[in-house]
Amino acid sequence: MSVELRKAEKEDMHKLWEMQVEAFKGLLDKYHDYDMNPAAESYERILQKYDFGGTTYYFIVADGTDVGGIRIIDKKDGSRKRISPLWIMPEFRNKGYAQQAIFAAEQLYGIDNWKLDTILQEEGNIHLYEKLGYKRTGKIEKINDVMDIIYFEKN
Numbered sequence: 001m002s003v004e005l006r007k008a009e010k011e012d013m014h015k016l017w018e019m020q021v022e023a024f025k026g027l028l029d030k031y032h033d034y035d036m037n038p039a040a041e042s043y044e045r046i047l048q049k050y051d052f053g054g055t056t057y058y059f060i061v062a063d064g065t066d067v068g069g070i071r072i073i074d075k076k077d078g079s080r081k082r083i084s085p086l087w088i089m090p091e092f093r094n095k096g097y098a099q100q101a102i103f104a105a106e107q108l109y110g111i112d113n114w115k116l117d118t119i120l121q122e123e124g125n126i127h128l129y130e131k132l133g134y135k136r137t138g139k140i141e142k143i144n145d146v147m148d149i150i151y152f153e154k155n
Contacts, residue, residue: 003100005058005070005108010050016057016069017046023068023087031119031147038085060088060101067092070101072109080115080153102132112155120148 008016024039034040049055054075060068068088074081083105088097106114118125120140130136134152141149 001062001096001100003060003062003067003097003104005101005104006061006066008050008057008059008069010047012059013047013050013057014043015066016059017041017043019066019069019089020046020085020087023089024085026090027119027122031121031144033143033147036143036149038087058101058105060097062092062095062097062100065092067097068101070105072105074109078113080113081109083114083116086116098128099132114154115152117149117151120150121146126150 020041021039024037028034028037028039031037049071050057052073055071055073057069057071059066060070066089068086070086071084072081073084083102086098086101088095088101114134115137116129116134118129120126129152132154134154137151137153139151141151143149
């Protein structure tokens with residue numbers, strides 16, 4: 001299995017946004033977190049993020065197929081690099097692509113000084129991040145009655 005990150009250009013953003021909405025729709029339906037779920041994000045908002053300093057979007061590509069996406073924020077000022085969001089399309093999940101995408105991001109940006117967050121109730125996500133060396137910071141933020149956000153850092 002070979003996974004690579006292909007940098008998204010501005011003209012790619014509509015496709016990436018459509019993928020993001022589809023990939024996160026199940027979580028939006030489950031948790032109703034309309035203020036923060038990437039499926040509820042407008043196309044205009046994702047374009048704003050694209051233009052944000054230090055932000056780069058990538059397609060996650062496996063064997064020539066776009067299987068997901070990742071946004072990496074690196075302000076290059078010594079602050080922690082951030083992954084937000086990362087997604088794999090439903091039909092490609094549980095094949096190791098998210099793990100390979102994080103490895104690829106760490107090869108591009110360095111393995112140290114990362115942060116990310118995820119839904120506490122999504123044990124598969126937590127397992128993935130802990131397996132890759134991310135440690136819980138101890139911070140947990142209650143979003144609603146059925147959902148909390150847990151924060152991780154690496155190195």
